[in-house]
Amino acid sequence: MTDFNLDLAPGEFVTLLGPSGCGKTTVLRTLAGLEDFESGEILLDSRSIARLPAHHRRIGLVFQNYALFPHMSVFENVAYSLRLRRVAEATVRSEVATALAAVGLDDYGPRLPGQLSGGQQQRVAVARALVMHPDLLLFDEPLSNLDAKLRVQVRSELRRLQRRLGTTALFVTHDQDEAMSLSDRIAVMKSGRIEQVGAPEEIYARPATLFVAQFVGKVNALPAGVVGEPNGKVEIELLGTRVRAPVPSATFPKDVLALLRPEAITLGQPGEGLPGRVEEIEYLGDLTEYRVRVGDTVLTAVRSALGDSWRIREGDQVGVGFKEQTIHLLPRSDSNA
Structure with missing residues (x-):
């Protein structure tokens, strides 16, 4: 990665958009503490988190394949990270209930992931990230495994949820329709660099480079x-x-x-x-x-x-x-x- 600089405002939904191999997921994994970097800085609420281990960063990550445990109930999937931290059982139950309610799955706790639709599994993955009260929520192409009709439905639900909760979000995709419909701002990437950052209307109507113009529409x-x-x-x-x-x-x-x-x-x-x-x-x-x-x-x-x-x-x-x-x-x- 070279010359990469991006600021997110509190409560903002920003999308990293670009072709496969341009560095989008590398940025997410670096923010989450899953990959090292040679130089630069990561600031969250003006404090450096670059040297903090992943579990101390207060950053939630929703994976492309959701990474749900198939043998665990929805409740236990959401509770997993809390149990790793040996949180008291009463607190676990309260926090999981709150997270499931936030994504509209109040009554789904006893079910297994295999009993859920793709959209419901995606919401479980979001609830599992929310239960830790993250300051930043990262999404690594979480809609790519859904069929076209369900993808449109789920992305609308996801945007409404993020707006209601006010959680700052960084979303990765190569799908321009997803980026346009979800984002407050879009950062178009090419070969590890940001080509342009702007509102969806600006990116589409006033592209800064021919690459941006051709990639977005x-x-x-x-x-x-x-x-x-x-x-x-x-x-x-x-x-x-x-x-x-x-x-x-x-x-x-x-x-x-x-x-x-x-x-x-x-x-x-x-x-x-x-x-x-x-x-x-x-x-x-x-x-x-x-x-x-x-x-x-x-x-x-x-x-x-x-x-x-x-x-x-x-x-x-x-x-x-x-x-x-x-x-x-x-x-x-x-x-x-």
Whole structure:
């Protein structure tokens, strides 16, 4: 890990997002005290915990596979860490009951993990972490073993639970939908470094690098040239036409990349914009995705699959336009993915 620095505010839900092997889980395990590091510092409430053993750090960790003991009841799974610390039995029962109530499993104490759904097992794992009253709660891709529908349901439950309890949380995933729906802020990682930290809307609409833009959603990255700055806008030459984009926050060179999300590409009747030809169509349920050739460039555009006033077919000629207010510019020289 190099040049890694991240601050979490009390009660904040932050997600480390990035491809496999970028260092996300290493960060979590280092925070939890399960891995050593050569240099740097770990501060929790302004005090150093870098040299504390894991069981003294007041950090809870929810593993990817939940790591529940199959032969133990839900109650005993949650009570396990308390029993290791030889906590009095009356306190164990009180603390476990409180933790199970917090995750909505008050009556599930006698059951075995095998008798629970995947979502319920995930909540048991959260309760086991909560029972120690952690100052920080870590999640290592805890939804990856669930099917798609249950994953959406459980992540909503998890977010509501975290907001209600006010526990500071750091979540690891490579799933952009999870990161977008769960997070107050997202830290996008690449090769052990943070590429950008920001709110989900900022990460999506104003990515700091081409890597971030391409990892978080789909994007059309088009070479363009700045030709003027009239009336608070930047005028760029793009695909042989001139369009106006929002002014970047920093001074930019003449050679730029214009980033347009697929929903920023409009498709109309021939003559309504640049001439394009539809090469491929992919039906996605709620959306239809189009690959449209404009000159030598293939663009990706999306439209709602419902309520279209006219149906577009492969081979059709269309007019291609841009929602100019959504164009985001990057210096072309700094845009390596």
